[in-house]
Amino acid sequence: MRRDAHSARTAWLIVAGLVAFMLVLAGCGGGDDDTTGASADSGETLQKLGKGEGQVNLISWAGYVEPGWSKPFEQKTGCKVNNKVAGTSDEMVALMRTGEYDGVSASGNATARLFEGGDVAPVNVDLVPNYKTVFSDLKDQPYNTFDDQPYGIPHGRGANLLMWNDDDVSPAPTSWDVILDPKIASKYAGKISVYDDPIYIADAAVYLKMHEPDLGIENPYELNDEQFEAAVNLLKEQASNVGEYWSEAEKQISAYANGDATVGTTWQYQYFALLEEKEPVAASPASQGFLPKEGATGWSDTWMISNEAKNPNCMYEWMNWIIEPKVNAEVAEWFGEAPAQSLACDETENANFCADYHADNPAFWERVYYWETPLADCGDGSEDCKDYNEWVKAWTSIKG
Amino acid sequence: MAAEAAAPKRSAGRKLAGLFYGRPRLQVGSLLAGPVGWLVIGYLGSLAVLLITAFWSVDALSGEVVEEFGLENFEAIWNEPVYRDIIGRTVGVAAAVTVTDAIIAFPIAFYMAKVASNRGKALLVVGILLPLWSSYLVKVLAWRTMLSNEGIINWALEPFGLSGPGYGIVAVWLVMSYLWLPYMILPIYAGLERIPNSLISASEDLGAHPLTTFRRVILPLSFPAVVAGSIFTFSLTLGDYITPRLVSSDQFIGNVIFNNITNNQPFAAALAVVPIMVMIAYLLVARRLGAFEHV
Numbered sequence: 001m002r003r004d005a006h007s008a009r010t011a012w013l014i015v016a017g018l019v020a021f022m023l024v025l026a027g028c029g030g031g032d033d034d035t036t037g038a039s040a041d042s043g044e045t046l047q048k049l050g051k052g053e054g055q056v057n058l059i060s061w062a063g064y065v066e067p068g069w070s071k072p073f074e075q076k077t078g079c080k081v082n083n084k085v086a087g088t089s090d091e092m093v094a095l096m097r098t099g100e101y102d103g104v105s106a107s108g109n110a111t112a113r114l115f116e117g118g119d120v121a122p123v124n125v126d127l128v129p130n131y132k133t134v135f136s137d138l139k140d141q142p143y144n145t146f147d148d149q150p151y152g153i154p155h156g157r158g159a160n161l162l163m164w165n166d167d168d169v170s171p172a173p174t175s176w177d178v179i180l181d182p183k184i185a186s187k188y189a190g191k192i193s194v195y196d197d198p199i200y201i202a203d204a205a206v207y208l209k210m211h212e213p214d215l216g217i218e219n220p221y222e223l224n225d226e227q228f229e230a231a232v233n234l235l236k237e238q239a240s241n242v243g244e245y246w247s248e249a250e251k252q253i254s255a256y257a258n259g260d261a262t263v264g265t266t267w268q269y270q271y272f273a274l275l276e277e278k279e280p281v282a283a284s285p286a287s288q289g290f291l292p293k294e295g296a297t298g299w300s301d302t303w304m305i306s307n308e309a310k311n312p313n314c315m316y317e318w319m320n321w322i323i324e325p326k327v328n329a330e331v332a333e334w335f336g337e338a339p340a341q342s343l344a345c346d347e348t349e350n351a352n353f354c355a356d357y358h359a360d361n362p363a364f365w366e367r368v369y370y371w372e373t374p375l376a377d378c379g380d381g382s383e384d385c386k387d388y389n390e391w392v393k394a395w396t397s398i399k400g
Numbered sequence: 401m402a403a404e405a406a407a408p409k410r411s412a413g414r415k416l417a418g419l420f421y422g423r424p425r426l427q428v429g430s431l432l433a434g435p436v437g438w439l440v441i442g443y444l445g446s447l448a449v450l451l452i453t454a455f456w457s458v459d460a461l462s463g464e465v466v467e468e469f470g471l472e473n474f475e476a477i478w479n480e481p482v483y484r485d486i487i488g489r490t491v492g493v494a495a496a497v498t499v500t501d502a503i504i505a506f507p508i509a510f511y512m513a514k515v516a517s518n519r520g521k522a523l524l525v526v527g528i529l530l531p532l533w534s535s536y537l538v539k540v541l542a543w544r545t546m547l548s549n550e551g552i553i554n555w556a557l558e559p560f561g562l563s564g565p566g567y568g569i570v571a572v573w574l575v576m577s578y579l580w581l582p583y584m585i586l587p588i589y590a591g592l593e594r595i596p597n598s599l600i601s602a603s604e605d606l607g608a609h610p611l612t613t614f615r616r617v618i619l620p621l622s623f624p625a626v627v628a629g630s631i632f633t634f635s636l637t638l639g640d641y642i643t644p645r646l647v648s649s650d651q652f653i654g655n656v657i658f659n660n661i662t663n664n665q666p667f668a669a670a671l672a673v674v675p676i677m678v679m680i681a682y683l684l685v686a687r688r689l690g691a692f693e694h695v
Contacts, residue, residue, distance in 0.1 A: 094662045244567055245649045258548035260567065389458065389664055396659060397482040399651050
């Protein structure tokens, strides 16, 4: 009896001690957060390139880091490439915040968040010799330059695609109405495949910009209450016709291959993968830049370096490598996007590649709305626009 | 003299042993500090941090977490119909999966515990455990292929003019029921094993119909085991977000947490409190039903 009482008391003593210990730990943890916040603003730029660390840990979009150009990189620099493919920008931001990665191929809807969160460091472009010949309309853009400092190296750009199964959808659609106009979309009810990310709301805004000019949409990422509501309502109507929202490229490839999807939004990666499997898929012709008549959302991606990069030298080597004319040409042709490197146009296997993809035609890209992080600031200083948190909430309610 | 000579020879280990000698509380304390510390800091501690975070919010402009107490996250969950739908859907599927698994698992477990030979029993146990050795993802993706439009399920049903459920909430229910079945079978099997055969014989000797024996003897005695198994199936379904993502477009609590985790951690934390609350309620009911008495 007495022993029991004793051990019970002992147990309580231990618990009490540990709780106290934990509270102290939690207190310290809070303090740590503050210090990282402070150091984030003064992200350090590498001044001199040193010896490679032997490896580099990357986060990338599917198809950006492939053996075709990562193996030669490993041989040349001795930096082993460890790549993690992410399906959405949210995932990329989350992965970067673990501090385990050296760099990321971030789209415009992640770059600002990574910068604001203090997750990335400015890039010393003098250490990236190939940067000089990058297309000038890709440099110093609001999505890759903050506080007048470049925060990354442009990778390439392109538009999100409208892809359909040629056997089921004819004539070939030339407008997003095939999936967004409820009357037309209902023909393909249950077979529509849509990107599962809040940023897809911008696709509805691009559509409304042309079809409902009264809303006065300028930039599909800067939407006021009325415009935002219209876009969200359009997507809520669409939801009943959507067969599947996809976030992994592989998931969508299998859906098209198995007949679960016949029309929807996609990336070049899935399109070319399905063509390779001899699936009867089609997209707006490359000569039209893959664009339906409304234009399209798209991306201009940037390789950014982590603020806590453990292998900064290898990461700089990688950033220089990916825009090496020959490599950038290979990446662009393999993926099906416009290269960032102007000299890459002389290295492509298809001599007309850069012309087909409008690589050096800035006017063309005015109809492609690169992903941006939606902010409350409408670009004119007013705070009337919906910020990204609102987009995330709305996306949850669209999917229901 | 003798004591002086002996002193330097005492090793550190012996000194330590001396320290513990005759101090039972110190002995128990240092023995338990590791595991209890793991439990308290690793499990309860992180839960506590989660709870605290749920009351914070995110600054709309900078996106940084504001460490001030507030209830807006919970208000949003309560007021927005979409979250109620999602919570209802998640709990509903978890309940459906639990009932399905209980119905499938009971006969299998009964056969294993009371009918099968020793050899057959061993084979069945291996058969049930074997799927647990393969990766969860492989199993879900295999189901995805089977459920697809040109998959084996539609192929098998086609001659009868039927078609499979396709991707959606039915698919989630099917896949989850498949995934968690072993977690239901094993506790029921263990529970049935403990029922002495003499009780069943006694019931028969007293003239009870086999169904009466089942209803009045076996079921009441094994019910705590069913409840114990249901805790696994229910909580595992409640927390899963990968299966819904792969075989449907329906949102479950886990999916919404995942969508909010990068931008709005406090809101994600508040949502994570929901399954905890559901589980606490479930465990309280389970305790009422006697799930913890004989385990």
